[in-house]
Amino acid sequence: MKPLFVILGVLMLLLFSASLLIGPAGFGGWQGAHALILGGDGPVPIVMREIRLPRALLGLAIGAGLGLTGAAMQGYLRNPLAEPGLIGVSGTAALGAVIAIQTGLSATAALALPFAALLGAAIGVGLLMLLAGPRGGSVTLILAGVAISALAGAGTALVLNLSPNPYAANEIVFWLMGSLADRSMQHVALALPLMLLGAVLIWFSGRALNALTLGEAAASAMGVSAAALRWRLIAGVALIIGPATAVAGAIGFVGLVVPHILRPFVGARPSALLTASALGGAVLLLAADIAVRLVIPERDLKLGVLTAIVGAPLFLHLIWKTRSGGHG
Amino acid sequence: MLLSLKNIHVTRRNRVILDQVSLSLKEGEFIGLIGPNGAGKSTLMEVALGLLSFTGQSNLAQMGAAERARTAAYLPQAREIAWPVSVEDLVALGRIPWPGSGRSQNDAEAIDIAINRLGLQNFRKRTALRLSGGEQNRALIARALAQDTPLLLADEPAAGLDPAQQLACMGLFRDLAREGRGVLASVHDLGLAARYCTRLVLLAEKHVLADGVPEDVLTDAMLHRAFGIRVRRVQTPDGLAILPLPA
Numbered sequence: 117m118k119p120l121f122v123i124l125g126v127l128m129l130l131l132f133s134a135s136l137l138i139g140p141a142g143f144g145g146w147q148g149a150h151a152l153i154l155g156g157d158g159p160v161p162i163v164m165r166e167i168r169l170p171r172a173l174l175g176l177a178i179g180a181g182l183g184l185t186g187a188a189m190q191g192y193l194r195n196p197l198a199e200p201g202l203i204g205v206s207g208t209a210a211l212g213a214v215i216a217i218q219t220g221l222s223a224t225a226a227l228a229l230p231f232a233a234l235l236g237a238a239i240g241v242g243l244l245m246l247l248a249g250p251r252g253g254s255v256t257l258i259l260a261g262v263a264i265s266a267l268a269g270a271g272t273a274l275v276l277n278l279s280p281n282p283y284a285a286n287e288i289v290f291w292l293m294g295s296l297a298d299r300s301m302q303h304v305a306l307a308l309p310l311m312l313l314g315a316v317l318i319w320f321s322g323r324a325l326n327a328l329t330l331g332e333a334a335a336s337a338m339g340v341s342a343a344a345l346r347w348r349l350i351a352g353v354a355l356i357i358g359p360a361t362a363v364a365g366a367i368g369f370v371g372l373v374v375p376h377i378l379r380p381f382v383g384a385r386p387s388a389l390l391t392a393s394a395l396g397g398a399v400l401l402l403a404a405d406i407a408v409r410l411v412i413p414e415r416d417l418k419l420g421v422l423t424a425i426v427g428a429p430l431f432l433h434l435i436w437k438t439r440s441g442g443h444g
Numbered sequence: 445m446l447l448s449l450k451n452i453h454v455t456r457r458n459r460v461i462l463d464q465v466s467l468s469l470k471e472g473e474f475i476g477l478i479g480p481n482g483a484g485k486s487t488l489m490e491v492a493l494g495l496l497s498f499t500g501q502s503n504l505a506q507m508g509a510a511e512r513a514r515t516a517a518y519l520p521q522a523r524e525i526a527w528p529v530s531v532e533d534l535v536a537l538g539r540i541p542w543p544g545s546g547r548s549q550n551d552a553e554a555i556d557i558a559i560n561r562l563g564l565q566n567f568r569k570r571t572a573l574r575l576s577g578g579e580q581n582r583a584l585i586a587r588a589l590a591q592d593t594p595l596l597l598a599d600e601p602a603a604g605l606d607p608a609q610q611l612a613c614m615g616l617f618r619d620l621a622r623e624g625r626g627v628l629a630s631v632h633d634l635g636l637a638a639r640y641c642t643r644l645v646l647l648a649e650k651h652v653l654a655d656g657v658p659e660d661v662l663t664d665a666m667l668h669r670a671f672g673i674r675v676r677r678v679q680t681p682d683g684l685a686i687l688p689l690p691a
Contacts, residue, residue: 194527330524330525331524
């Protein structure tokens with residue numbers, strides 16, 4: 117178990133470094149590292165500090181956030197098919213962003229779009245807490261999340277449908293695919309504190325998630341309050357997924373696939389899976405973000421498209437195993 | 445007194461489930477909770493732990509969640525194991541109420557004792573979900589035992605076990621009581637209940653119909669009234685055998 121964390125940690129650092137060193141601007145790795153740390157004159161420090169560093173930081177944070185929230189949702193719902201998008205917050209955040217693009221609000225200030233998306237996320241989580249209520253169980257939570265997702269999806273489709281401006285519609289479609297390109301340190305400053313707060317909330321749920329392995333009654337008898345855990349997880353997931361969607365758009369499958377792949381390596385213990393999935397999510401997203409820069413550099417392949425292309429077959433494999441194996 | 449329930453009243457969806465139920469259990473007692481299906485045996489246990497809302501008094505429900513978890517362990521009837529964890533990790537979940545995140549010396553000892561008492565030494569590293577139903581049941585009993593509480597509430601612990609394991613399970617609970625703990629277990633096999641329990645509580649018609657030593661509770665009249673059955677009793681050198689018959 118311990119070697120797994122070391123391997124994933126080292127991989128994560130290597131990919132983070134690679135993410136800093138790979139790009140279209142032609143200068144050497146040594147020159148880049150020098151400029152990043154010591155600064156200096158000319159374009160190299162600007163490229164390193166204002167283009168590549170935020171991109172690498174967001175790749176790390178969002179990947180880790182998706183992995184962590186995926187593991188937390190699967191642990192809470194005791195279902196390997198759960199994923200962070202299930203509570204509908206990513207859908208309402210996307211709707212907020214789409215409205216900002218359509219109304220032209222996003223052009224007025226650099227952070228107008230992410231702020232609109234955060235507002236969408238906040239409305240989504242408020243609606244969820246209202247629907248799933250203090251006494252609702254996990255099934256109520258799933259149903260409320262599905263309903264909110266459907267509503268947000270319909271809202272997004274409606275905006276596209278009625279859009280009189282093909283350029284705005286085009287921009288919306290590309291934004292929805294999810295990307296880390298051309299993000300600034302402002303985006304990092306906006307998203308990172310909220311995501312860290314969410315991560316802390318989820319971090320302290322590890323024992324409770326372990327207890328839930330035995331079902332809600334046994335967990336309650338061991339002093340784990342299912343209601344308190346639910347509030348903590350909803351808040352934690354929303355604080356991670358809301359900002360992540362606000363700055364990077366919808367990036368699917370990472371939160372679903374990473375915990376699934378890593379579960380056997382941690383003896384299926386939900387608390388250990390939280391750490392492993394955070395590391396694994398960062399590894400996967402950093403790798404995918406490097407891949408979109410290398411595969412067809414001239415065509416701006418979107419990150420969310422790549423994660424779906426890689427993630428969907430893995431998801432099919434999971435369904436296949438569930439279908440034929442019974443007990444996974 | 446390990447468990448003290450006074451005037452418990454439970455209503456669910458405008459239906460009275462339990463009415464005026466009082467029950468107490470002290471150190472050294474192994475109480476068999478008997479009664480027909482739907483009599484409210486599981487409800488009574490969850491009420492005692494404060495997991496369901498009720499009116500009346502329960503000493504466990506009055507405690508804080510952490511203190512209660514160190515006083516009473518609970519084996520629910522639904523035997524859930526959500527993830528393919530090893531038997532060892534499953535048993536270790538019983539240590540959650542205690543400080544030390546499951547890795548202290550005390551934790552290791554409690555886990556070892558629980559695994560040994562249920563005869564699970566050879567299953568330690570096996571994946572709990574790949575075991576048979578009866579073996580999973582034993583692993584879950586070991587989990588409750590690892591919680592190392594003075595009181596154990598077990599909902600049909602012997603269900604799904606083979607005869608040898610049923611005897612081992614009931615014998616284990618009797619030993620726990622003799623060591624000074626208290627056990628409340630719902631049991632359907634009247635013969636097993638009569639032979640192993642120090643006291644029986646018959647729950648029927650929403651309240652405690654009879655409470656006392658097995659001979660006083662398992663009377664023809666009581667069994668007919670609670671279950672609608674006749675019984676044939678045979679005194680054997682190995683104890684009382686009870687054969688249920690249709691009325």
